[in-house]
Amino acid sequence: MDNNGSKITLLTEELVFPPISQATKDGLLAVGGDLSPERILLAYKLGIFPWFNDDSFILWWSPDPRTVLFPEKIRISKSMRKLLSQNRFRLSFNTAFKEVVRACASIKRKGQEGSWITTGIEKAYYKLHETGYAKSYEVWENEALVGGLYGVDLGNVFCGESMFSIKSNASKFALIKLAQELEDKQYSFIDCQQHSAHLESLGAEEISRAEFIRVLENKTP
Incomplete structure (x- = not known):
């Protein structure tokens, strides 16, 4: 959970994302999961994208505004x-x-x-x-x-x-x-x-x- 009270979800192997309304003020929504084509494509269709600097710490974002x-x-x-x-x-x-x-x-x-x-x-x-x-x-x-x-x-x-x-x-x-x-x-x-x-x-x-x-x-x- 961030300082604004938003819940940052830890993803598992299950191919799902939390509601984008749960993103932090900066747009961070979830951590973890994988970079399979299926997950990345699902993310884009839901208005989410990966952005991070370390492959061991995958971050998923959905900023507002876009x-x-x-x-x-x-x-x-x-x-x-x-x-x-x-x-x-x-x-x-x-x-x-x-x-x-x-x-x-x-x-x-x-x-x-x-x-x-x-x-x-x-x-x-x-x-x-x-x-x-x-x-x-x-x-x-x-x-x-x-x-x-x-x-x-x-x-x-x-x-x-x-x-x-x-x-x-x-x-x-x-x-x-x-x-x-x-x-x-x-x-x-x-x-x-x-x-x-x-x-x-x-x-x-x-x-x-x-x-x-x-x-x-x-x-x-």
């Missing part, structure tokens, strides 16, 4: 519009999933020590990729992988996990292309999980967890 990006609201700057009209970058889909995950795990990020993409998380998402749910978008400059992103596709909601850039604007290129594709497919939104100034600059916004869950329940398979 940061999402509505595909039709993606912000494209003048410089990015110019880049999109050029042939500098090439986009591919699901051709280098492992490479994208590894790059997301290894790239250095300002203000962060290490990465939450642990060895266990990598292996878990490789398995989820094999099931067809975890997908990647890759950005190439000539024959070099210079950016990309990956996440979990629930059918009408795309749960973004991480993105990376080796060359300036490569991850923005991937996100804009993803948003445009999802808008054409009439997806409800991209789940960005938690707020960041970078995501906000691209059009991401916060909605209540209740609204987030309402969309999941009504829109996902």
Whole structure:
């Protein structure tokens, strides 16, 4: 139990999660369990995701509010519009999933020590990729992988996990292309999980967890 009186559940081998209303003020809901594709997929469908720094201490979260990006609201700057009209970058889909995950795990990020993409998380998402749910978008400059992103596709909601850039604007290129594709497919939104100034600059916004869950329940398979 946390200082606010919320009950943090210790998961067992049983494939269940507690009601998300039990999450702490920061969104922590449960500890333990495993990283099987079945459990991770169930978590996403319930509005829950794993996020931790140690494979021996798995944490499950469902924050309120939740940061999402509505595909039709993606912000494209003048410089990015110019880049999109050029042939500098090439986009591919699901051709280098492992490479994208590894790059997301290894790239250095300002203000962060290490990465939450642990060895266990990598292996878990490789398995989820094999099931067809975890997908990647890759950005190439000539024959070099210079950016990309990956996440979990629930059918009408795309749960973004991480993105990376080796060359300036490569991850923005991937996100804009993803948003445009999802808008054409009439997806409800991209789940960005938690707020960041970078995501906000691209059009991401916060909605209540209740609204987030309402969309999941009504829109996902």
